[in-house]
Amino acid sequence: MKQGSWLPILILGVLLSFIILIFCVIHNIALGYALALCWVIFMAIGKREYGLKTLLRFSWEGAKTSFGVLKTLILIGAVIGIWMASGTIATIVYDAFRITNPQTFILIAFVVCAGVSFIIGTSFGTISIVGLPLMLIAKSGDINLNIVAGAIMAGVYFGDRCSPLSSSASLVATITATRLFRNIRNMFASSWLALLLTLAGYWGLSLLNPLNHINTSFMTQLKHNFTINWLMLIPVIIVLVLSVLRQPISRSIPLSILAAAILGVTEQHQQISTLLATLVVGYHPATAHALVQGGGVVSMISPLTVVPISCAIAGILNHLASFTNLQQSLANRQTKLPFGMTVLISFITSAIGCNQSIAIIMTNTLMRPAYGKHNGQLAVDLENSSILTAPLIPWNIAAFVPTAVIGASFVGYIPFALYLYLVPLVYGLQQLIFKKGVNYH
Incomplete structure (x- = not known):
């Protein structure tokens, strides 16, 4: 034939x-x-x-x-599990709860994800650092989760398109034989109107779909189950700083895991064996219906x-x-x-x-x-x-x-x-x- x-x-x-x-x-x-x-x-x-x-x-x-993607997925699953056990996710959620405006939550979700993705240039990293905590807030606030997920997804790919640290943007520059920073300038020039319409759209959706309530009992539960302070943010800061320094997450995440493990032992009084287990099977506290749970390689x-x-x-x-x-x-x-x-x-x-x-x-x-x-x-x-x-x-x-x-x-x-x-x-x-x-x- x-x-x-x-x-x-x-x-x-x-x-x-x-x-x-x-x-x-x-x-x-x-x-x-x-x-x-x-x-x-x-x-x-x-x-x-x-x-x-x-x-x-x-x-x-x-x-x-x-294989490179598989390695990244394994690291992401592992780091989410130990971030939960060490109180890192709980601290992000707790602090975000305190500053969240129910009337603009969806807009904030997009802006925060877009900002972080532009800084670190990776959608997978952004979804772990801020996407997951924002979704946990949404689940506790009785809001349309599909709308929130849409805002988060749109935000995490903002940086993929126009961040200087984005591997996708670098790939485009390489295969088209163009200059990365000139491309980035053109990215903003060709999308400013779409960005304004996006912000207006999420503002309107926020007004129509506000967080129905700020779950104070959930915040009390977080304070009861975890030590909440700025130290818990160190594992996230490590990923952010090393990403800005153009270090791949294959280097930053292991260091973040180590920092989270130390905090899990010293601040959350977790057993080392428990922390090691969270890398594989995730964090599953005894508290019924706990929102802060999951992660681990098995989640991937x-x-x-x-x-x-x-x-x-x-x-x-x-x-x-x-x-x-x-x-x-x-x-x-x-x-x-x-x-x-x-x-x-x-x-x-x-x-x-x-x-x-x-x-x-x-x-x-x-x-x-x-x-x-x-x-x-x-x-x-x-x-x-x-x-x-x-x-x-x-x-x-x-x-x-x-x-x-x-x-x-x-x-x-x-x-x-x-x-x-x-x-x-x-x-x-x-x-x-x-x-x-x-x-x-």
Whole structure:
């Protein structure tokens, strides 16, 4: 069979995979099962081009690219568990409770997450440091959790797009051969209106959906179960400072864990064996219905299964000639305003590749001919599409991991993640209004 005739089969496989994934999301079925079935589908399609051993090698090569992410997930699960046991999470929640204005909580959630993500440049780190405590406050305050989760998700990816410390922003600068800080300047220039609309949207949602009450009994419970003082913030400060110093979280989190363990022993009077156990199984106090509980490596089991399978699928797709033909046929539908096609392809690569970095690289490869020598414009368009569309795909790592950390619905947050779709929407309208686009160099 000729390569061109394989294209309908690949498209059918892609559509079938989408149906399976969407079905599992709607019915709350573990995505690991869905992705495993999708892997089988693409293995079957790949058999038309390669032998079984070769496809398994492609899968393994793809899965190996996930090892860095897996290490990060293990560290995040471990640090959340010990932060809970050491009183770090309790202190953040308690202090946030005291300064929280119920009428502006949703807006504050976005602003705080956006600020921290810009400072440290990592969505996964931000979701652990402030996203989880904010969600705990929301759960105790009887508020629409999907709206809060949407504000948190939008905020944690603000820095992914425009922080000098963001690995995603650095990746875009590298593959487009552009200067990082010039890109950052262009990021703000191309999104200030969308940001203002986002702030206005969350302000309105805050007024319509305030925290119904500040749970004083929860604050009393925190004071009773934990020693609350500024020392408990040292583990978080370590991560923040080292992130600003461009140290990877693979270095900062172990130091934070050590600091939290010391505080757990000296301030919370925990047993060392208990603290070690929280790294694996999380913190589970005897107090019934305690909000401050969970974490540990076991809390990351679902993401730990999803990530390597999704990368294995990407490993197969990267070698399929029929998939390359599909990508090229999409990319060849060029106009004078290529941003719309860039957004479409970024959605497809985010959904199929299940990984933000894969989406960025694939979209860049496909759309580069459409931009010619306008690398700066390409960089802006990638930042305004691939980086922000990945967190809107429930089975993408960029969405699946943060929602798992804060215990949010995999799909419920999407309508309320305003910044994630207002940026490409407003920017796209701007391109249409100017007809020839707004040039960034």
